């Protein structure tokens with residue numbers, strides 16, 4: 156089993172970050188424990204870089220679009236996604252993000268204001284299992300979503316629910332990113348994201364869907 160603490164790096168140049176507020180928070184964060192107080196349970200570097208580049212490479216320039224993220228947490232990755240849309244010239248685009256925890260939602264709103272991307276983000280507060288489908292209908296037409304990060308509850312049944320709910324809204328060439336895809340659970344425990352990806356392999360085989368694994 157891989158240790159997730161090894162995934163987030165801190166010995167990198169903060170100048171590589173595409174958003175100055177995230178760079179400022181990362182400059183205050185020499186290690187994981189400190190970083191958690193500034194940016195929360197976020198993907199961090201180099202995951203942010205991967206997502207930023209994926210959006211830049213995958214989205215058409217100057218065309219409005221909607222990115223979906225479940226699990227906003229402190230809003231750090233949301234800010235990176237919004238920055239990518241801005242840098243593409245997609246100023247009318249939105250990141251629609253979902254968060255169940257009111258305190259996290261407040262921290263996220265504050266971060267987005269400081270990061271200069273608040274206008275490009277719509278936050279839905281509540282349990283994604285209750286609000287996801289109606290919100291997707293509100294913000295997306297069928298087969299319109301080209302990029303989603305599913306990163307809320309990591310329980311296998313919840314990941315399955317999120318993926319199956321967003322599936323009708325995905326464009327044929329959509330990229331869906333999951334976090335914590337490594338084998339984290341012991342035998343007999345909930346198999347989490349890794350369990351969903353393993354059990355869904357047969358069900359979704361043959362689709363042109365691209366899964367990015369962090």
Ligand SMILES: C[S@@+](CC[C@H](N)C(=O)[O-])C[C@H]1O[C@@H](n2cnc3c(N)ncnc32)[C@H](O)[C@@H]1O
Pocket residue numbers: 195196197198199224225226227228229230231232233253254255256259281282283284306307308
């Ligand atoms: C791993 S963090 C997300 C990190 C964030 N995507 C980032 O990279 O910065 C997971 C977040 O999902 C939220 N969450 C967990 N279950 C949820 C649910 N059922 N509905 C909405 N949010 C949920 C948690 O409160 C937590 O803030």
